[in-house]
Amino acid sequence: AIVQVLETFWAKSTTASLTGKQVLITAGPTQEPIDPVRYISNHSTGKMGYAIAAAFAQAGALVTLVSGPTSLPLPHPAIRRIDVRSAQDMFSATQAAFSQADITILNAAVADYTPAHPADQKIKKKEAQFAIELVKTVDIAASLGQQKREGQLMMGFALETNNERENALKKLHAKNLDWIVLNSLRDSGAGFGHDTNKITVIDRDEQVREFALKSKEDVAQDLLQIVLEKLGSQPALTV
Amino acid sequence: AIVQVLETFWAKSTTASLTGKQVLITAGPTQEPIDPVRYISNHSTGKMGYAIAAAFAQAGALVTLVSGPTSLPLPHPAIRRIDVRSAQDMFSATQAAFSQADITILNAAVADYTPAHPADQKIKKKEAQFAIELVKTVDIAASLGQQKREGQLMMGFALETNNERENALKKLHAKNLDWIVLNSLRDSGAGFGHDTNKITVIDRDEQVREFALKSKEDVAQDLLQIVLEKLGSQPALTV
Incomplete structure (x- = not known):
């Protein structure tokens, strides 16, 4: 609690402020329908994204949280939450x-692939084996990256199991991000389902900052500080 | 609350008792891994199974609850819960x-199919499309039905979207069940994700009992009564 107070104080003492700033955050998994009862999803619980939303809301930002299916409560009363299910729904909500x-x-851990032909009826258990044909979903980060205007800032996340930094860097540039936050599945206690996370943040200049394993709330505070530093360094925003 | 009290009273007033009876209940969905982060699952929340477990535990039974991934708390302190993830895990736990x-x-809404070749590494988003090959999972109900001894009772559930009764009846006999409980996806307010359910119960003599839409807790009480009636009518159990 003391750490929280100090960090909040520090946040308020930087030159930049989030008051009046609109912050769009996506969180959670998506569910891609196979038929009316079955779907493809992933192990994201939404905890990291919800902690980020709480940190930014507490710092005075106007937060819109586009959330895939989670069992989490609204993390801050001032947050506007938009619930979505599929990658396509999440794409529409972020576009808006x-x-x-x-x-x-x-x-958000958005599905990269979705069933090509979701069934209207529950698929019966008949064949000994069959295959689900999948097609790529729209790449939300890449699409928003193309639309990004001067002054808009964008942070993406990467979860990699191999060639982590190399893949993350490619993603940073290909999607026109300002930062990419790398979660490693190799770090124990980090990523899906845990209350802790261990991140590495890479910016457009390929500066790399590694952080220690900490609670997702503390990781959210670190990310808030990174954004505040950037806002403080932008000429248009200094007083 | 009054209804609950009366029903509990009625349960206790029948000739049969659940005291000392071992009751095995499965609940929730299963998750079938595609790779370390992705899986196939279904919309079961586990609410119906957890309500059944609570009803039987409250009536004095020794309940083992084999549960797929849910966000539900243990519904009764006396329940022994075994957490599982995949259909194969659930098969092993029920066998034991x-x-x-x-x-x-x-x-439980056990997956009928599982990826034939789950990947060790997160599958990269490269190809525009690909297919996941699926193979049938072990049929838990059919396997237990074959092992069923004289005096053991078994209730299964069917969720159908078409030819509901016909499919449910086939399942009842093919899997050597004593009852099949039919949920219809056509009934609004019934089934996955709702707090209410509307069931039809069919027994081995093909007697059909339809129930009204009610809370999952009340549906659990109806199922408890059906089991108690059957126990009461079995010669070995009358005093």
Whole structure:
């Protein structure tokens, strides 16, 4: 609690402020329908994204949280939450909110692939084996990256199991991000389902900052500080 | 609350008792891994199975609850819960508990198919499309039905979207069940994700009992009564 107070104080003492800033945050998994009862999803619980939303809301930002299916409560009363299910729904919701967003943080674990032909009826258990054909979903980060205007900031997340930094760097540039936050599945206690996380943040200049394993709330505070530093260094925002 | 009290009273006033009876209940969905982060699952929340477990535990039974991933708390302190993830895990857990079970209630929405070749590494988003090959999972109900001994009772669930009764009846006989409980996806307010359910119960003599839409807790009480009636009518159990 003392750490929280100090960090909040520090946040308020920087030159930059989040008051009046629109922040768009995505969180959680998506569910891609196979038929009316079955779907493809992933192990994201939404905890990291919800902690980020809470940190930014507490710092005075106007937060829109586009959330895939989670069992989490609204993390701060001032947050506007938009619930979505599929990657396509999440794409639509982020498209609608993006032009107003000063800062966009894409933390959701959006499905890369979705069933090509979801069935209207529950698929019966007959064949000994069959295959689900999948097609790529729209790349939300890449699409928003193309639309990004001067002054808009965008942070993406990467979860990699191999060639982590190399893949993360490619993603940073290909999607026109300002930062990429790398979660490693190799770090024990980090990532999906845990209350802690261990991140590495890489910016457009390929500066790398590694952080220690800490609670997702503390990771959210670190990310808030990174954004505040950047806002403080932008000429248009200094007084 | 008054209804609950009366029903509990009625349960206790029948000739049969659940005291000392072992009841095995499965609940929730399963998750079938595609790779370390992705899986196939279904919309079961586990609410119906957890309500059944609570009803039987409250009536004095020794309940083992084999549960797929849910966000639900333990519904009764006396329940022994075994957490599983995949259909294969659920099969192993039910196999281990079945021989001791006087009554088995298979409410879990177990995956019928699982990826044939789950990947060790997160699958990269490269190809525009690809297919996941699936193979049938072990049929838990059918396997337990074959092992069922004289005096063991078994209740299964069917969720159908078309030819509901016909499919449910086939399942009842093919899997050697004593009852099949039919949920219809057509009934609004019934099934996955709702707090209410509307069921039809069919027994081995193909007697059909339809129930009204009610809370999952009340549905659990109806199922408890059905089991108690059957126990009361079995010669070996009358005093």
